[in-house]
Amino acid sequence: MDRLIQANGQPLYGLFQTPPDVINYRDxxxxxxxxxxxxxxxxxRRFHQFQYFGxxxxxxxxxxxxxxxxxxxxxxxYLFHPASGRMFKRQFKLPLGVGSRFSQRPQQGxxxxxxxxxxxxxxxxxxxxxxxxxxELDDGTRIDACFSEQxxxxxxxxxxxxxxxxxxxxAQKVAGVRCQGEVRSSLGDFxxxxxxxxxxxxxxxxxxxxETNWNWACLSGQAGAQRVGLNLSCGVNETSFSxxxxxxxxxxxxCDGVRFEFDRDHALRPWRIESGDGxxxxxxxxxxxxxxxxxxxxxxxxxxxxxxxxxxxxxPQGRPAVTIDNLxxxxxxxxxxx
Numbered sequence: 302m303d304r305l306i307q308a309n310g311q312p313l314y315g316l317f318q319t320p321p322d323v324i325n326y327r328d329x330x331x332x333x334x335x336x337x338x339x340x341x342x343x344x345x346r347r348f349h350q351f352q353y354f355g356x357x358x359x360x361x362x363x364x365x366x367x368x369x370x371x372x373x374x375x376x377x378x379y380l381f382h383p384a385s386g387r388m389f390k391r392q393f394k395l396p397l398g399v400g401s402r403f404s405q406r407p408q409q410g411x412x413x414x415x416x417x418x419x420x421x422x423x424x425x426x427x428x429x430x431x432x433x434x435x436x437e438l439d440d441g442t443r444i445d446a447c448f449s450e451q452x453x454x455x456x457x458x459x460x461x462x463x464x465x466x467x468x469x470x471x472a473q474k475v476a477g478v479r480c481q482g483e484v485r486s487s488l489g490d491f492x493x494x495x496x497x498x499x500x501x502x503x504x505x506x507x508x509x510x511x512e513t514n515w516n517w518a519c520l521s522g523q524a525g526a527q528r529v530g531l532n533l534s535c536g537v538n539e540t541s542f543s544x545x546x547x548x549x550x551x552x553x554x555x556c557d558g559v560r561f562e563f564d565r566d567h568a569l570r571p572w573r574i575e576s577g578d579g580x581x582x583x584x585x586x587x588x589x590x591x592x593x594x595x596x597x598x599x600x601x602x603x604x605x606x607x608x609x610x611x612x613x614x615x616x617p618q619g620r621p622a623v624t625i626d627n628l629x630x631x632x633x634x635x636x637x638x639x
Contacts, residue, residue: 302317302319302320302321302322303321303322303323304321304322304323304325304328305321305323305324305325305326305461305471306325306326306328306329309330310328310329310330311329311330312329312461312469312471313461314461314462314463314469314541314542315460315461315541315542316459316460316542316555317459317460317461318456318459319459320407320408320457320459320473321407321471322406322408322409323405323406324350324405324406324407324471324506324507325405326344326348326405326506326507326508327341327344329344329469329508331343331344331347331467331508332467333467334466334467345371346371346372347371347468347508347511348369348371348506348507348508349368349369349370349371349506349507349508349509349639350368350369350403350405350412350505350506350507351366351367351368351369351503351505351506352366352367352368352412352423352502352503352504352505353365353366353367353502353503354366354423354432354434354446354500354501354502355500355501355502355519355521355631356444356446356480356484356493356498356499356500357498357499357500357501357520357521357522357629357630358493358496358497358498358499358629359383359496359497359629360382360383360384360491360496361380361381361382361383361484361488361491361493361496361498362380362381362383362608362629363378363379363380363381363444363484364377364378364379364591364606364608364631365377365378365379365421365423365434365436365444367401367403367412367413367414367421367423369398369401369403369412370398370600370639371398371639372396372397372599372600372639373394373395373396373397373398373600374393374394374395374397374398374399374400374401374414375392375393375394375395375414376392376393376401376414376421377390377391377392377393377591377593378390378391378421378436378438378442378444379391379591380442380444380484380486380488381488381588381589381608382488382489383588383629385488386589387488388589389442389486389487389488390591391419391438391442392593393414393416393419393421395414395416400414400415400416401413401414401415404425405506406425407425407471407473407504408425408426408427408430409425409426409427410424410425411423411424411425417439418437418438418439419437419438419439420435420436420437420438421435421436422434422435422436423435425504429449429451430449430450430451431447431448431449431450431451432447432448432450432475432500432502433445433446433447434446434447434482440487441485441486442485442486442487443483443484443485443486444482444483444484444485444486445482445483445484446480446481446482446483446484446493446498446500447480447481447482448475448478448479448480448481448500448502449478450475450478453550453551454551455475455477455478455548455551456548456551456552456553457473457474457475457553458472458473458474458475458532458544458546458553459471459472459473460472460538460542460543460544461507461542462538462539462540462541462542463540463541464507464508464509464510464537464540465510465511467508468507468508468509468510469507469508470505470506470507470508470509470537470538471505471506471507472503472504472505472538472544473503473504473505474501474502474503474504474532474544475500475501475502475503475530476499476501476502476519476520476521476530476531476532476547476548477499477501477521477522477528477529477530477531477547477548477549477551478499478500478501478521478528478530478551479494479497479498479499479500479528480493480498480499480500481493481494482494497523499521499522499528499530500521501519501521501530501532509537509639510537511638511639512637512638513536513537513636513637514536514634514635514636514637515534515535515536515537515633515635516534516535516536516561516563516632516633516634516635517532517533517534517535517631517632517633517635518531518532518533518534518559518561518572518574518583518585518611518630518631518632518633519531519532519533519630519631519632520611520625520628520629520630520631521628521629521630522628522629522630523628524623524624524625524626524628525623525624527549527550527623528548528549528550528551529547529548529549529615529623529625529628530547530548531546531547531548531581531611531615531630532544532545532546532547533545533546533556533559533574533576533581534559535558535559535560535561539558543555543557543558545557545558545559545576547580547581547615547617549617549620549623554580554617556576556578556580556581557576557577557578557580558576558577559574559575559576559577559581560574560575560576560577561573561574561632562574562575563632563634565634568587568590568605568607568634569587569589569590569607570587571584571585571586571587572584572585572587572632573585574632578618579616580615580616580617580618581613581615581616582613582614582616583611583612583613583614583625584611584612584613585607585609585610585611585630585632586609586610586612587607587608587609587632588608588609588610589607589608589609590605590606590607590608591605591606591608592604592605592606599638600638600639601636601637601638601639602635602636602637602638603635603636603637604633604634604635604636604637605633605634605635606631606632606633607631607632607633607634608629608630608631609629609630609631609632610627610628610629610630611625611627611628611629611630612625612626612627612628613625
């Protein structure tokens with residue numbers, strides 16, 4: 302597929318085998334809820350885009366995100382050292398996104414944020430099919446990490462869903478892939494291959510609900526002889542189609558809607574996550590979190606990304622059950638107004 306938005310100004314919806322070349326949102330026939338055609342300013346203001354790259358291993362946990370919120374460019378990076386319990390994190394907010402750039406090509410392009418001598422960059426390459434994270438900070442922290450979707454073969458989750466009365470969201474996700482590279486930080490220096498690190502990745506963009514919330518869960522690791530990845534959500538990307546899935550050795554397996562049971566006031570208490578079709582039954586035990594809270598009136602966010610260990614079982618239909626035994630991963634609880 303070349304372009305997400307068709308010649309008639311409407312997006313293609315559904316689950317895709319391959320990603321579109323470009324999310325050409327400027328060609329979208331954007332209307333008000335009452336049917337009035339909206340212009341370039343409204344298209345710019347309401348279009349939002351974000352990209353996330355996560356690292357998982359027994360020795361190091363990390364995450365980096367970039368977001369284009371039209372009125373601001375925001376980014377964060379953190380690292381957590383499980384053995385010591387120490388954590389490093391930095392956050393950046395750029396008014397009107399000055400100092401940031403975002404490609405609308407999920408498979409070929411660069412998104413980055415620059416603030417002084419600090420750089421957060423996410424690079425997507427089509428040949429080879431590779432994602433790369435580069436972080437260079439003024440305190441000497443450096444992360445250079447990448448993964449491939451080619452060797453061994455991996456099938457990303459790609460979908461586009463209608464959102465509210467006049468929007469849509471494209472999402473492309475990966476989990477359960479091995480990660481290469483290195484990390485230099487105040488927590489120590491790490492060779493990601495040597496510590497058997499895994500990665501996961503999220504590329505999302507579109508006309509999301511002006512006020513929304515979601516829960517999300519992701520894990521990556523080795524379960525017996527199989528590489529396992531997991532991507533589950535509740536509250537977003539569920540209209541007509543669902544992003545809920547897991548991967549076994551790179552093969553995508555879709556599952557039903559999921560229920561997240563947790564205590565919002567005490568988010569570090571255990572979570573339970575189960576799918577309606579019985580394919581997913583998991584418990585999540587938290588070890589730490591990255592949290593942000595912002596309320597600027599027209600922009601607001603209450604965000605918790607919690608890292609910890611999953612235990613339970615995956616039951617792919619017609620196949621043997623897969624035991625999940627203390628695999629590292631993430632959950633999220635997010636409210637946003639934008």
